[in-house]
Amino acid sequence: MNIKDIQIKDFNYPLDDERIAKHPLAEREKCKLLFYRNGEIQDLHFYDVPRLLPEKATLVYNNTRVINARLRFRKPNGGATIEIFCLEPVAPRDYAQIFQTTGECSWLCFVGNSKRWKTGALAQCIDVNGTEVELAASRGEQRGNAFVINFTWNNSDVTFASLLEAIGEIPIPPYLNRSTEESDSEDYQTVYSHIKGSVAAPTAGLHFTDEVLAECDKRGITRRELTLHVGAGTFQPVKSENIGEHAMHTEFISVDRSLLEDLINAEGNVIAVGTTSVRTLESLYYIGITLMNNPDASEEELRVKQWAPYEKEYCTPTRDALQAIITHLDNNNLDRYIGSTQIMIAPSFKFRIIRGMITNFHQPQSTLLLLVSAFVDGKWKEMYDHALDNGYRFLSYGDSSLLLR
DSSP: OOGGGOBGGGGOOOOOGGGBOSSOOSSGGGSEEEEEETTEEEEEEGGGHHHHSOTTOEEEEEOEEEOOOEEEEEOTTTOOEEEEEEEEEEESOSHHHHHHOBSEEEEEEEEETGGGOOSSOEEEEEEETTEEEEEEEEEEEEETTEEEEEEEESOTTOBHHHHHHHHOBOOOOGGGOSOOOTTHHHHTSOTTOOEEEESSOOGGGGGOOHHHHHHHHHTTOEEEEEEEEOOGGGGOOOOSSBGGGOOOOOEEEEEEHHHHHHHHHSTTOEEEESHHHHHHHHHHHHHHHHHHHOTTOOHHHHSBOTTGGGSSOOOSOHHHHHHHHHHHHHHTTOSEEEEEEOOOOOTTOOOSSEEEEEEEOOOTTOHHHHHHHHHTTTTHHHHHHHHHHTTOOBSTTSOEEEEEO
16 A cells, blocks of 8 residues: 555544543653563553663653743733744744844744734733843744744843743643643653753653663663654644645754764664654654765755655665764764654654654554554554553553563
8 A cells, every 4th residue: 555545544543531641640650551562562660661671772862841832912902812832943943042042033833813913013021030021922924824923022131031931831732621730841841851942742751750760771771862842743633534645744853973873883772762752763764865865965855754765665774874974964063963854654664773662642543653553563553452441541641652673
C-alpha cells in the first residue's frame, strides 16, 4: 500500500474522558509502565526504566521548556476578551534572541475570538517585578489559520521572556478539559527542561525524576540532550480520511555536534525519550543525505519534508549520513546543527537511529499513534487494548511505555 493511502480510521480506539489523566501522580516515577519487547508485554513501573534499558544504552531526551504562550487581552471599555496564543517567532526568528528582545518583537499566533478584533491595537498594563509596563499587540498578515502579531512595550529594560512570565499562561492540552492551574507551571515541565520555546511539553519525559536519572547514571547509561520546540500541531488530530491529505507542521530542531558523534558510536543502542526525540533523531539521517548530495544546501533544502523517507529506497549507511552533518558543521565553524523538520513517521517507515523509545499513550487517530505503530510493526492495538484492560491512564499526564526492539 502507498503510505499516503493509509486510512486514519484504522488507528482509532475508544478513549473515554475518565481514562484521560487530568493531573500527574504526586510521585511521577510511580506511574505504570507498559514494557514491550519482541511482542511481549509486562506491567511494571516507571522507576524500573533504568534496569530495563540495554547495557551501554544512550538515552536521548528533549530539553525544550514550555513557555507561557497563552496571553489574554480585553478590548477597551469592557469589551470582548481576545486570546493570543504564541506559536513561533517571526522577528527575530531565533528563539533565544526573541526571548531576550526588548521593546518590540513579532510572533505567529493563533487568535481566539478573532472576529471581535477587527482593527486597532490591544493593550494592557502589566506588573513586571514591581515595574509597570504597557504591552500592546497589533495584528499583521494572516498565514493559514494564524496571524502575525506585533508586540511592543514601553520599557527597554524588560525582555519579552519577562513579559511572558508575568502575563502568560502555560498552554495545557485542550483534551484535559480544564483550565490551567498554578500547579501546571511545574507539573507540565520535565525536570531537565531549560531551552525555552515549546507550546506543548515533550510529555514522555514528565515521569523522570532526579532519582531516576541518577539511577541511569549509576548503571552506566549515557544521557544526551537535543532540542525540538513542540508546536500546537501536536494537539491536532488527523481530520482527513487518509494520511496523504494531512499536512505535518514544521518543527525547530537543534542538535550538538557532540551528540552526532555519540550517535555514530552508540552501536545501535539509542533510546529516545518521546516522539519529539524520535522525530529529531530520525530526521538527521535525511539531513545528512541531503548534505552528501549537496554540501551547499540551503536552509529550505535541508528542511526534512513530510514524505522524504518514502520517496525512494535509501541505502546510505547511517554512520555516513551523520558524518556528513559533522563535516558540514566543521566546514562552517559551527558546534551545533539548527534546522527544521516536517517528517511523517508512519507504518513502513525504516528506523535508522533508534532502538527503543519511551512514550505515553496517545490520542486516537493521531500522527503520534502512527509513529508508535511504525515502531512496533503494527501491533499498537494489542498494546493499547492491554493498557485499557489494565487501568492505565492516558495522554499527557498519564502512564508510560518503554518499547524496545
